[in-house]
Amino acid sequence: MDTLDSTTKLNSSEIFDLMKQFITEVIGEEFVEEMEITMESSFTKDLEMDSIEIVSFSEKIKTHFGEQIDFTGWLSNMDLDELINLNLGTIVNYIEECQ
Amino acid sequence: MSKFLFVVPPFFGHISPTLSIGASLIARGHEVKWLGVIPVDAKHIPEGGAYIYPEADLAEYREELQQILKRQDDGPACSGPEVMKLALEETYVPIARIMMKGLGRFVDTWQPDVIVNDCITFAGALLAHIRGIPSVTTTPVPPDVMGDTANSAPKIFEWQENLVKSLQREFKVYGDDIVIHSRKLNLVFTSPEFAGIENPEPHMKFVGPVKGRPNHAAFDWARLERATTPKVFVSLGTLLVDIRAAFFQKLIDAFADAPVTIVAATNPDIFEKWPDNFIVNGFVPQAELMPMMDMVICHGGFNTVNDTFMNGLPMLITPIAYDHFHTAKLIENAGCGIKIRYKRLRIEDLKNAVFELLENPQYRNAALRIKETFIAAGGNDKAVQLLEEFAAAEQELVTFN
Numbered sequence: 001m002d003t004l005d006s007t008t009k010l011n012s013s014e015i016f017d018l019m020k021q022f023i024t025e026v027i028g029e030e031f032v033e034e035m036e037i038t039m040e041s042s043f044t045k046d047l048e049m050d051s052i053e054i055v056s057f058s059e060k061i062k063t064h065f066g067e068q069i070d071f072t073g074w075l076s077n078m079d080l081d082e083l084i085n086l087n088l089g090t091i092v093n094y095i096e097e098c099q
Numbered sequence: 100m101s102k103f104l105f106v107v108p109p110f111f112g113h114i115s116p117t118l119s120i121g122a123s124l125i126a127r128g129h130e131v132k133w134l135g136v137i138p139v140d141a142k143h144i145p146e147g148g149a150y151i152y153p154e155a156d157l158a159e160y161r162e163e164l165q166q167i168l169k170r171q172d173d174g175p176a177c178s179g180p181e182v183m184k185l186a187l188e189e190t191y192v193p194i195a196r197i198m199m200k201g202l203g204r205f206v207d208t209w210q211p212d213v214i215v216n217d218c219i220t221f222a223g224a225l226l227a228h229i230r231g232i233p234s235v236t237t238t239p240v241p242p243d244v245m246g247d248t249a250n251s252a253p254k255i256f257e258w259q260e261n262l263v264k265s266l267q268r269e270f271k272v273y274g275d276d277i278v279i280h281s282r283k284l285n286l287v288f289t290s291p292e293f294a295g296i297e298n299p300e301p302h303m304k305f306v307g308p309v310k311g312r313p314n315h316a317a318f319d320w321a322r323l324e325r326a327t328t329p330k331v332f333v334s335l336g337t338l339l340v341d342i343r344a345a346f347f348q349k350l351i352d353a354f355a356d357a358p359v360t361i362v363a364a365t366n367p368d369i370f371e372k373w374p375d376n377f378i379v380n381g382f383v384p385q386a387e388l389m390p391m392m393d394m395v396i397c398h399g400g401f402n403t404v405n406d407t408f409m410n411g412l413p414m415l416i417t418p419i420a421y422d423h424f425h426t427a428k429l430i431e432n433a434g435c436g437i438k439i440r441y442k443r444l445r446i447e448d449l450k451n452a453v454f455e456l457l458e459n460p461q462y463r464n465a466a467l468r469i470k471e472t473f474i475a476a477g478g479n480d481k482a483v484q485l486l487e488e489f490a491a492a493e494q495e496l497v498t499f500n
Contacts, residue, residue: 044178050424051179079254083180
C-alpha cells in the first residue's frame with residue numbers, strides 16, 4: 001500500500017493521476033477503459049460511482065494521505081447540487097490545498 | 100369494526116403489501132378501501148374492498164401526473180444525489196399536492212376511522228393531520244434508505260425538511276413538526292435484524308413480509324415440473340421498463356443452454372425467441388412459484404426480496420437505482436446473497452455468482468436465518484393486531500374526549 005512521505009507535496013497533475021488510479025482500483029480497469037477520465041469528469045454522473053464505490057474511494061484517500069485530509073467530512077458538508085456537480089478537478093484542488 | 104383507508108402511490112411495489120394487509124382486515128370484518136392517483140385493475144383488489152380513483156378531482160393534474168410517471172424512467176440513469184431529487188422533489192411532493200383535493204373529498208364522504216398512508220404518499224398522513232383522523236404509515240422498504248442525513252449530511256437533511264415543510268405550509272400546516280408520516284404507528288415490512296436497525300423508535304413496528312394479495316396469473320406448471328436443472332427465478336419488478344431488454348440479453352448470454360432453468364417474470368415480447376431453458380411470462384404467481392425455486396436474481400425490488408428470504412433462498416442482487424443499493428448492502432451484511440451492480444455486470448461474473456450461490460450452502464443457510472427473523476416478526480397477523488389495537492385505542496380517546 002502507498003505510504004505517505006509527509007515531506008513531499010504532490011502537484012495537481014500528480015494528484016490527478018493518483019485519483020485516476022484510485023478510481024480504477026474501485027470500479028475496475030475494464031470499466032475505466034470505456035470512459036475518458038478528465039478533470040471535468042463528474043463523480044456521480046460521468047464516472048457513475050455509487051455510494052459504496054465513493055466510500056471505498058474515500059478510504060483510499062484516507063489511507064494515502066492520513067489525517068491531513070478529511071475527505072468524508074468535506075463531502076458530508078455538501079448540498080445535493082454540489083454533490084451532483086462534483087468533478088475530479090474540484091477534488092484535486094481540495095487535496096492540493098489541504099496538503 | 101373499523102373503516103380503513105389506504106392511501107397509495109402510483110407504484111405497484113408500494114401498493115402490493117397494503118393489498119395483503121387489506122385482505123386480512125376484510126377477512127376480520129373491517130371495511131377497507133384504497134385511494135390512489137392512477138386506475139388499478141379490479142383484479143388486484145381483495146374481494147370486499149374497493150379502489151377509489153378520484154378521476155374528476157385529478158383532471159386538472161392529468162398532464163403533470165403523466166410527466167411525473169414518465170420521469171421515473173430516468174431513474175436508472177441518475178446518480179445517487181440526482182435520484183434523491185427525482186424522488187422527493189419531483190415525485191413524492193408533487194404527488195401529495197395532486198392528491199389532496201380528491202382525497203379530501205372522499206374522506207369527507209366516507210369518513211374512515213383510520214387513514215393508512217404509504218411512506219412515500221405524504222397526502223394520506225397530511226390530510227389525516229388536517230382532519231384530525233388517526234393515521235398509520237406503511238413502509239415497504241427498510242427504513243433509513245437515504246441514510247442518517249441528519250448527522251451525516253446536514254445540508255441534505257435541511258433540504259428534505261424544507262421541501263416537506265413547504266408542502267405542509269401550502270395546506271396551512273404551520274410549525275416545525277413533520278406530519279407526512281404517522282408518529283404513532285409505522286408498519287415496516289421487514290425484520291429489524293435484516294434492516295440492521297438495533298433500537299427502533301417505539302412507533303416503528305417491524306412486522307416482516309405480508310402475503311395474501313390476489314394474484315390470478317396463470318402459469319405452465321407442467322413445464323416447470325419437467326425441468327431437471329436448478330431453478331433460478333428472475334424478476335425486474337414493475338418499473339424499469341427501458342432497461343428490460345438489455346438486462347435479459349445479459350442473462351441469455353450467460354445462461355442460454357447452461358445447466359439451469361431460468362424462470363423470468365417479464366413480457367416475452369422483448370425477444371423473438373428465448374432459449375429452451377428459459378420459461379418467460381409477463382405475469383407470474385410469484386408467491387406460489389417461489390417455494391419451487393433454488394435461487395433468485397433481482398435488482399432489489401423489495402417485494403421480491405421479501406418473497407426470496409421468506410422462502411430461504413439465496414439471491415444475486417443487481418442494484419440499478421433508488422433504494423436498491425441500500426438493500427444490496429443489507430443482503431451482503433446478512434450473507435444471504437451476492438451483489439453485482441447492474442452497471443458493472445459482466446457475463447462471466449454473472450455466471451460465477453449464480454453457480455456460487457447454487458453450490459455454496461453458506462448463502463442458503465444465511466437466507467434461512469433471515470427467514471426465521473421474518474417469521475418471528477409476525478406478518479399479516481401481527482399487522483392486523485397492531486391496526487386493530489390502534490383503531491380501538493384511538494376510538495376510546497374520541498369517546499373519552
